[in-house]
Amino acid sequence: MNQSAAIVEIRNLKYGVGGRPVFDGLAMEIPRGRVTAVMGPSGTGKTTLLRLITGQVAADGGSIRVADQELTGLSHAELYLLRRRMGMLFQNGALLTDLSVFENVAFPLREHTDLPERLIRQLVLTKLQAVGLRGAAEFMPAELSGGMSRRVALARAIVMDPEILIYDEPFVGLDPISLGVILRLIRRLNDALGLTSIVVSHDVQEISSVADVVFLLSGGKVVAQGAPQELRTYPSEIVVQFMGGLADGPVPFHFPATDYFGELLARDGDP
Amino acid sequence: MLAEFRDYLTASLADLGDVVRFLMRLLVNTPRALLRGDLIIAQIYNAGTLSLVIIMLSGLFVGMVLGLQGFQLLQRFGSEEALGTAATIGLVKELGPVVTALLFAGRAGTALASELGLMRATDQLSAMEMMAVDPIQRVVVPRFLGGVIAMPLLAAIFSMIGIYGAQLIGVQFMGVDSGSFWSQMQASVDLEDVTEGIVKSAVFGVACSLIAVYEGYHAMPTAEGVGQATTRTVVTSAVVTLFLDYLITAMFL
Numbered sequence: 277m278n279q280s281a282a283i284v285e286i287r288n289l290k291y292g293v294g295g296r297p298v299f300d301g302l303a304m305e306i307p308r309g310r311v312t313a314v315m316g317p318s319g320t321g322k323t324t325l326l327r328l329i330t331g332q333v334a335a336d337g338g339s340i341r342v343a344d345q346e347l348t349g350l351s352h353a354e355l356y357l358l359r360r361r362m363g364m365l366f367q368n369g370a371l372l373t374d375l376s377v378f379e380n381v382a383f384p385l386r387e388h389t390d391l392p393e394r395l396i397r398q399l400v401l402t403k404l405q406a407v408g409l410r411g412a413a414e415f416m417p418a419e420l421s422g423g424m425s426r427r428v429a430l431a432r433a434i435v436m437d438p439e440i441l442i443y444d445e446p447f448v449g450l451d452p453i454s455l456g457v458i459l460r461l462i463r464r465l466n467d468a469l470g471l472t473s474i475v476v477s478h479d480v481q482e483i484s485s486v487a488d489v490v491f492l493l494s495g496g497k498v499v500a501q502g503a504p505q506e507l508r509t510y511p512s513e514i515v516v517q518f519m520g521g522l523a524d525g526p527v528p529f530h531f532p533a534t535d536y537f538g539e540l541l542a543r544d545g546d547p
Numbered sequence: 548m549l550a551e552f553r554d555y556l557t558a559s560l561a562d563l564g565d566v567v568r569f570l571m572r573l574l575v576n577t578p579r580a581l582l583r584g585d586l587i588i589a590q591i592y593n594a595g596t597l598s599l600v601i602i603m604l605s606g607l608f609v610g611m612v613l614g615l616q617g618f619q620l621l622q623r624f625g626s627e628e629a630l631g632t633a634a635t636i637g638l639v640k641e642l643g644p645v646v647t648a649l650l651f652a653g654r655a656g657t658a659l660a661s662e663l664g665l666m667r668a669t670d671q672l673s674a675m676e677m678m679a680v681d682p683i684q685r686v687v688v689p690r691f692l693g694g695v696i697a698m699p700l701l702a703a704i705f706s707m708i709g710i711y712g713a714q715l716i717g718v719q720f721m722g723v724d725s726g727s728f729w730s731q732m733q734a735s736v737d738l739e740d741v742t743e744g745i746v747k748s749a750v751f752g753v754a755c756s757l758i759a760v761y762e763g764y765h766a767m768p769t770a771e772g773v774g775q776a777t778t779r780t781v782v783t784s785a786v787v788t789l790f791l792d793y794l795i796t797a798m799f800l
Binding site: 330332357359360363364366367368370371384387388429436 | 673674677
């Protein structure tokens with residue numbers, strides 16, 4: 277993983293919400309052309325990290341370079357140009373509900389290009405075929421299951437041939453079959469289209485089977501990184517807890533609270 | 548008490564500042580949005596055509612009430628013939644723009660706010676941003692312009708149907724002379740009266756559409772947030788409309 281091979285470089289990233297730091301000095305290098313997983317317990321800022329990488333929120337300090345461009349200081353227009361080289365799959369698909377499946381996939385093409393209708397049709401149908409939903413082209417988003425919506429959104433995300441494809445929790449709420457389909461698509465699209473894939477997830481088993489590199493975040497820092505099998509034997513309590521799915525450990529089972537018996541025995545009205 | 552009022556005033560002024568900045572953002576994006584006429588026409592249909600039935604029905608009833616009340620009142624002075632003037636002035640200058648704006652906020656404003664709020668809640672706006680499509684330009688401005696264009700047209704239709712309603716009661720049922728109803732109206736309603744109505748409906752159109760898209764776009768991405776945004780759209784639109792109505796009326800004196 278040498279430096280020039282990194283498509284996303286994060287250095288000394290600082291970001292906070294309402295005075296509470298989410299990241300304080302985060303550093304990461306995401307290699308080009310691979311499937312990179314970003315894992316971590318809920319609330320460690322995985323989704324926030326995606327929003328930072330895609331420029332949806334601005335960092336408080338530090339540097340984020342995406343495809344050799346520094347995000348801080350990029351103008352609105354430059355950011356939008358950069359985003360044309362990225363595709364993103366949202367948790368629930370985020371399909372435009374007033375457009376059919378076909379029009380959803382055609383949306384970026386219609387907005388950004390003047391391609392003739394015939395070509396748009398071909399491109400859209402090829403992408404839908406790639407996710408196995410060409411037959412559902414005329415459906416409306418409301419008629420699709422959760423897994424199908426996500427596959428349509430995936431077709432939409434790749435229709436502009438992005439260099440980076442970002443998945444935000446792609447496995448949440450999927451049945452085993454849909455999950456298998458999405459897993460296969462992540463790998464296949466990455467290799468067939470020569471993409472870089474970044475997958476944010478906390479599904480250890482699933483992601484281990486598909487990722488080349490795993491970053492494990494906790495408490496706003498990278499606590500472990502490496503190939504999935506390396507992480508299984510990583511000498512760190514938090515990594516062991518997370519990879520093994522243990523209820524208690526460095527990440528406590530109980531959310532911080534006042535004294536248990538004190539609260540139970542307190543009478544009504546007592547603070 | 549005084550401190551509370553001061554805090555309330557400060558917060559309101561800050562909100563107003565946000566709304567004005569949002570309006571500036573819409574205006575900056577308007578020229579490019581105008582290139583997409585199809586999107587704006589679709590929104591004129593949503594805000595205007597779909598509001599037609601409620602506007603026309605309300606206009607008819609408001610006009611009929613004016614005809615009835617006006618007749619009763621004018622009869623006391625023996626000047627029933629002035630009914631046409633009274634009803635027309637009342638409708639064109641006041642009731643047309645104001646009642647239309649209130650109905651518009653309730654029918655089209657809530658639809659806009661909840662649609663945008665739900666688009667926010669379901670990540671559709673973020674998805675557009677990620678596809679390098681500016682949601683302000685693609686989604687918000689066409690809806691805003693659709694409302695701005697539809698509202699004066701709706702107010703004009705409201706007043707027109709209202710005058711017909713007043714005529715229906717006054718002339719057909721109460722026996723006011725048809726000739727004097729129309730000729731008195733023609734003689735005493737000035738261009739300035741009509742202009743006042745047009746200015747009012749245009750201003751209300753901008754205000755109500757702006758409030759609706761502002762509240763919808765900034766809705767909290769939860770079921771509760773979308774509900775609140777919708778409620779605030781109606782309440783704020785109503786208060787702002789009535790306040791602006793007073794201001795514009797005073798300006799035209």
